[in-house]
Amino acid sequence: xxxxxxxxxxxxxxxxxxxxxxxxxxxxxxxxxxxxxxxxxxxxxxxxxxxxxxxxxxxxxxxxxxxxxxxxxxxxxxxxxxxxxxxxxxxxxxxxxxxxxxxxxxxxxxxxxxxxxxxxxxxxxxxxxxxxxxxxxxxxxxxxxxxxxxxxxxxxxxxxxxxxxxxxxxxxxxxxxxxxxxxxxxxxxxxxxxxxxxxxxxxxxxxxxxxxxxxxxxxxxxxxxxxxxxxxxxxxxxxxxxxxxxxxxxxxxxxxxxxxxxxxxxxxxxxxxxxxxxxxxxxxxxxxxxxxxxxxxxxxxxxxxxxxxxxxxxxxxxxxxxxxxxxxxxxxxxx
Amino acid sequence: xxxxxxxxxxxxxxxxxxxxxxxxxxxxxxxxxxxxxxxxxxxxxxxxxxxxxxxxxxxxxxxxxxxxxxxxxxxxxxxxxxxxxxxxxxxxxxxxxxxxxxxxxxxxxxxxxxxxxxxxxxxxxxxxxxxxxxxxxxxxxxxxxxxxxxxxxxxxxxxxxxxxxxxxxxxxxxxxxxxxxxxxxxxxxxxxxxxxxxxxxxxxxxxxxxxxxxxxxxxxxxxxxxxxxxxxxxxxxxxxxxxxxxxxxxxxxxxxxxxxxxxxxxxxxxxxxxxxxxxxxxxx
Numbered sequence: 001x002x003x004x005x006x007x008x009x010x011x012x013x014x015x016x017x018x019x020x021x022x023x024x025x026x027x028x029x030x031x032x033x034x035x036x037x038x039x040x041x042x043x044x045x046x047x048x049x050x051x052x053x054x055x056x057x058x059x060x061x062x063x064x065x066x067x068x069x070x071x072x073x074x075x076x077x078x079x080x081x082x083x084x085x086x087x088x089x090x091x092x093x094x095x096x097x098x099x100x101x102x103x104x105x106x107x108x109x110x111x112x113x114x115x116x117x118x119x120x121x122x123x124x125x126x127x128x129x130x131x132x133x134x135x136x137x138x139x140x141x142x143x144x145x146x147x148x149x150x151x152x153x154x155x156x157x158x159x160x161x162x163x164x165x166x167x168x169x170x171x172x173x174x175x176x177x178x179x180x181x182x183x184x185x186x187x188x189x190x191x192x193x194x195x196x197x198x199x200x201x202x203x204x205x206x207x208x209x210x211x212x213x214x215x216x217x218x219x220x221x222x223x224x225x226x227x228x229x230x231x232x233x234x235x236x237x238x239x240x241x242x243x244x245x246x247x248x249x250x251x252x253x254x255x256x257x258x259x260x261x262x263x264x265x266x267x268x269x270x271x272x273x274x275x276x277x278x279x280x281x282x283x284x285x286x287x288x289x290x291x292x293x294x295x296x297x298x299x300x301x302x303x304x305x306x307x308x309x310x311x312x313x314x315x316x317x318x319x320x321x322x323x324x325x326x327x328x329x330x331x332x333x334x335x
Numbered sequence: 336x337x338x339x340x341x342x343x344x345x346x347x348x349x350x351x352x353x354x355x356x357x358x359x360x361x362x363x364x365x366x367x368x369x370x371x372x373x374x375x376x377x378x379x380x381x382x383x384x385x386x387x388x389x390x391x392x393x394x395x396x397x398x399x400x401x402x403x404x405x406x407x408x409x410x411x412x413x414x415x416x417x418x419x420x421x422x423x424x425x426x427x428x429x430x431x432x433x434x435x436x437x438x439x440x441x442x443x444x445x446x447x448x449x450x451x452x453x454x455x456x457x458x459x460x461x462x463x464x465x466x467x468x469x470x471x472x473x474x475x476x477x478x479x480x481x482x483x484x485x486x487x488x489x490x491x492x493x494x495x496x497x498x499x500x501x502x503x504x505x506x507x508x509x510x511x512x513x514x515x516x517x518x519x520x521x522x523x524x525x526x527x528x529x530x531x532x533x534x535x536x537x538x539x540x541x542x543x544x545x546x547x548x549x550x551x552x553x554x555x556x557x558x559x560x561x562x563x564x565x566x567x568x569x570x571x572x573x574x575x576x577x578x579x580x581x582x583x584x585x586x587x588x589x590x591x592x593x594x595x596x597x598x599x600x601x602x603x604x605x606x607x608x609x610x611x612x613x614x615x616x617x618x619x
Contacts, residue, residue: 063426110605114612116425117370117567121559122608128556129601136594253552256433263430293445299437306431307420 034169041176045237050273052231053258058267060223061203065252066123070100070228072250074235079146100232108224127252151243266312275314339589340466346585348474350578351481357561359532365505365568366525369428373436375551381537382546395457403531410530411523443548451545560604566614
């Protein structure tokens with residue numbers, strides 16, 4: 001029997017990958033020095049940002065250049081809660097995610113009413129509009145002094161009777177990976193729920209999905225809002241870790257970072273955007289030593305990946321590896 | 336208000352240039368069926384090439400003659416090399432054009448530099464009095480050139496065999512191919528033509544702005560607005576929307592600041608999208 005004819009996703013154990021990652025994540029502080037841990041935490045945060053694009057594009061079929069808006073909104077929500085209401089770390093975290101999702105409700109409603117090219121244009125225009133409002137210096141009641149303000153103190157994380165300081169790299173690391181893992185678990189739950197399947201059906205054939213009674217616009221809107229929450233969490237975690245925000249985070253070209261990483265890794269899987277972002281950041285770190293305009297390399301890589309492995313590097317490699325392992329496992333013909 | 340006529344005139348000049356660029360975006364969308372995110376960067380490359388050619392030869396009109404030809408050839412090559420392999424997937428085409436945009440921007444930053452540069456007025460800064468103001472003649476000339484180019488483009492579409500083929504492919508791709516229209520060549524020329532229009536816009540606009548690698552990022556949203564309000568793929572609608580919007584923005588600028596005017600026109604566009612996603616000049 002031909003091994004490739006079987007659906008690969010359902011054959012073989014699915015818990016091995018997450019288990020290996022969990023062990024690697026928990027034991028990393030044994031093998032790494034402080035700045036490396038922070039780098040890993042940064043990769044996870046930006047990976048979460050890329051995942052937010054993966055959720056709308058890979059799982060929802062919406063090519064969005066607005067994810068940076070919600071990353072920025074997360075930073076904004078964090079700052080608002082910290083400086084205006086003095087809510088502490090947990091409150092600021094919740095506020096960041098809430099700000100992103102609340103902002104996505106009206107903007108996502110406008111965007112998801114239209115399709116394809118219109119959708120792309122709307123996401124760009126919404127980003128340009130928001131950046132224009134924020135940089136204009138008018139309407140200070142909208143943004144106030146909270147958009148770009150860096151944390152002047154080291155945040156503390158109260159946990160029951162204990163209080164941990166974010167100044168300790170180990171604390172920052174574990175806090176970040178715990179929340180990123182939580183978000184990924186939630187995202188996995190969402191994409192494998194009936195809601196996630198309905199969205200995949202819409203991506204496959206919108207007309208048929210509408211005919212069997214799916215509320216296409218509403219489902220796309222809800223996915224957009226959920227992904228915005230993921231981007232908002234990434235923004236919040238970034239503000240917490242780097243203690244820095246920038247108006248640049250709102251610009252649509254900044255979403256390009258998520259687009260590039262997610263597509264390089266593979267936007268239609270949960271791990272792909274993380275793999276793509278890890279590749280992006282490690283490469284950028286090395287390339288930046290030689291020339292400043294290293295982004296050009298990613299432009300070229302993007303074209304190559306789209307041409308030869310449109311599913312993304314990680315997804316393609318993982319699929320091959322998986323097929324090969326299963327073949328060996330079952331004693332079939334090897335490659 | 337005394338300033339109003341001048342601001343409206345400025346709006347008209349810019350509107351004609353944006354119309355020229357947006358037409359390129361619109362014709363590419365109409366035939367190749369994807370939104371070219373790198374379109375603004377082609378405009379930027381046009382302006383940068385104009386600067387370089389003027390730097391070498393000292394003559395604006397040489398740049399004016401050469402740059403659109405470079406655009407035509409480069410566009411055709413890019414269509415064949417980059418876009419052809421992904422032409423069946425609209426999303427991938429858009430992502431490919433984003434990759435192209437990164438390459439163009441960073442490429443220009445690496446070679447031309449990041450500092451904005453200026454081009455001297457090619458007709459020596461002559462001014463004429465308009466409504467009591469000294470108005471630069473080059474602005475009027477730029478508007479005239481754009482108008483001629485736009486007219487030429489429509490004549491090409493409606494009066495030549497190739498233009499008719501293009502309209503045929505746009506109307507019904509399969510029938511056109513079945514009747515023997517060489518669609519591959521048409522796609523190549525269309526993308527080249529769109530790129531040439533953007534680059535011509537870049538040359539014409541270069542003496543009016545400062546030339547830098549981020550120039551395209553300001554123009555692309557303007558083209559998007561024109562294309563949405565005019566109706567995606569509706570060419571006369573796109574041109575009309577670009578001119579109308581720019582004049583309107585000029586009028587608003589006489590009352591409020593330019594940033595506020597831009598924000599108002601962006602909000603206007605969002606409203607149009609919500610109420611009439613097919614554009615205000617197209618039938619549903």
